[in-house]
Amino acid sequence: MFGHSGSSRSRVALAGALGVGLVFSLAACGDNKNDSSGSGDTASAGIDCSVFTQFGDIKGKTISVYTGIVTPEDAPQKKSYEPFEKCTGATVKYEGDKSFETQILVRAKAGNPPDVAYVPQPGLLQQLVATGKAVEAPKEVADNTDKWFGKDWKAYGTVDGKFYAAPLGANVKSLVWYSPKQFKDKGYTVPTTLDELKTLSDKIAADGSKPWCAGIGSGDATGWPVTDWIEDFYLRLYGADAYDKWVKHETPFNNADDTAVWNAVGDYLKNDKYVNGGLGDVKSVASTTFQDAGLQILEGNCSLHRQASFYAANFPKGTEISETGDIYAFYLPGKDATTKPVLGGGEFVLAFADRPEVKAFQYFLSTDTWANLKAKASSGWVSANKGLKVENLTNPIDQLSAKILQDPNAQFRFDGSDQMPAAVGSNAFWKQATAWITGQDTTTTVNNIEAAWPK
Structure with missing residues (x-):
């Protein structure tokens, strides 16, 4: 599709x-x-x-x-x-x-x-x-x-x-969906740095809820939402210049920075304390469609869902999407409150x-x-x-x-995968990301993607 x-x-x-x-x-x-x-x-x-x-x-x-x-x-x-x-x-x-x-x-x-x-x-x-x-x-x-x-x-x-x-x-794409009404009721505040995002996730987990819901299912394209997470975190952890070199393959896919990015994303998507609200364990991230995952916010089963601006179309008709409504989004923050990388x-x-x-x-x-x-x-x-x-x-x-x-x-x-050769951007990157969610280790994942780059 x-x-x-x-x-x-x-x-x-x-x-x-x-x-x-x-x-x-x-x-x-x-x-x-x-x-x-x-x-x-x-x-x-x-x-x-x-x-x-x-x-x-x-x-x-x-x-x-x-x-x-x-x-x-x-x-x-x-x-x-x-x-x-x-x-x-x-x-x-x-x-x-x-x-x-x-x-x-x-x-x-x-x-x-x-x-x-x-x-x-x-x-x-x-x-x-x-x-x-x-x-x-x-x-x-x-x-x-x-x-x-x-x-x-x-x-x-x-x-x-x-x-x-x-x-x-x-x-x-650098958005996190949430419920303003839930945030107000629970006393949560929108984070302005990556550290604050982690602190918020820990707080929600400590309150007895799974903070995140995620889904990467998309038919033949299953896995692409993980690539967006990786790209967003690469920009935030290492900056636009390093991101450009990575996308162009001027630095290998299995370099130390890239591995660190996968591990940082794994702290969210492969963390049983964080996912997958209302849907199951970590492996359910792969079997849940990206369209369905964020709907769990409306059910009160999770609080946060990282997905692009176009995700607004997936909420049921009648959902109030506004700063004070049922659903809204905030900018996925950078390392500090002044840097603004946007994917x-x-x-x-x-x-x-x-x-x-x-x-x-x-x-x-x-x-x-x-x-x-x-x-x-x-x-x-x-x-x-x-x-x-x-x-x-x-x-x-x-x-x-x-x-x-x-x-x-x-x-x-x-979007980085949209700029990479098809053998990587819309093939190995997606497939290896899916294998990673379901249990494959980070080193094997990045080595397999690196091996897929056209010689």
């Missing part, structure tokens, strides 16, 4: 499909309604049509967009393009495909790429650039990216020193044509204007765009995610 790549987009789609009632019932409330009356609507939508004159007259032109963002997530995406179409007279032809990550490479290599593709992985972006068919982003887009996004994000859209792709959407994912806007209308559309998507239009048109979506106004996001978790991404101390890093 995840496909061979294990991309963040696939995970979002899967989680979203399971929680459509919760997430998309909100989307209709925030849509900007546009009719055929033209300028009045675009003005009310906050669009300054004059910015597109720099690209000349593009009326009647068509821009083809190809993406893995499919129904129902595609509806607010298309809605957000309407002001651009009304301003310019151009048409955006949207094509969503669940097989996008395979087919975009096929199309590019065959010389039949779309004008624009939304690429969900830096590794795939590099492969597409290597086909020779992609074009560098225009200066107007590069300038917008410098203005509205951090250097970390621009670097992921850069290949061999050349800037190709501005960021589009984003998701935050996540997102998409990038890559063009295969440099016609004026394509440049104009790329420009539009890289603005704060588009980010705010998209925010109003959907729920379950966020961007790292610094110009995104948090109040335009209709969902409390989206608002939390935006605040984390916009924090000036945030150091964003893309």
Whole structure:
């Protein structure tokens, strides 16, 4: 169901499909309604049509967009393009495909790429650039990216020193779900450091409860939630530079730091005092689906569940997700209260044509204007765009995610397994992580993953 790549987009789609009632019932409330009356609507939508004159007259032109963002997530995406179409007279032809990550490479290599593709992985972006068919982003887009996004994000859209792709959407994985009502009743406080997280876990255990619930079951992709834990802790214990070297395999998978990270995660996921609230012993982590695990918080069987922002879609319809509600999330803290490593994912806007209308559309998507239009048109979506106004996001978790991404101390890093070769990132890493949960020792686990790296 995840496909061979294990991309963040696939995970979002899967989680979203399971929680459509919760997430998309909100989307209709925030849509900007546009009719055929033209300028009045675009003005009310906050669009300054004059910015597109720099690209000349593009009326009647068509821009083809190809993406893995499919129904129902595609509806607010298309809605957000309407002001651009009304301003310019151009048409955006949207094509969503669940097989996008395979087919975009096929199309590019065959010389039949779309004008624009939304690429969900830096590794795939590099492969597409290597086909020779992609074009560098225009200066107007590069300038917008410098203005509205951090250097970390621009670097992921850069290949061999050349800037190709501005960021589009984003998701935050460095979250811990909890019940604000339970915390208030029990007198628990949200931790701001890793040490405080450990102290809180010990306190909950001492109170006679299992603090954590976890599940890594996901069909053929079973194990991927462990990789997110490992990546989050690698960032926190050793920093972004060491993480980058590890992801690129400039340091081996069985180095001492890597082993220490697995042991640190094991202090949580392989600790009988900590897991698995309402579900069983440590081994039940492997047999529980990632969708089901966090629901134990609502039952009062556990207090904490580490999972990404898109997990909001898995709670039953009617669950109040807010700072004072049934469920909310807090940032998985760093070693101290000032460092803010953020693990996540997102998409990038890559063009295969440099016609004026394509440049104009790329420009539009890289603005704060588009980010705010998209925010109003959907729920379950966020961007790292610094110009995104948090109040335009209709969902409390989206608002939390935006605040984390916009924090000036945030150091964003893309999901590591999504950047590794498929033999590792979506194969050995997942399988060995599952074996580790069910009893395999850490040394054997990291040695087996290291051995899987392509020579």
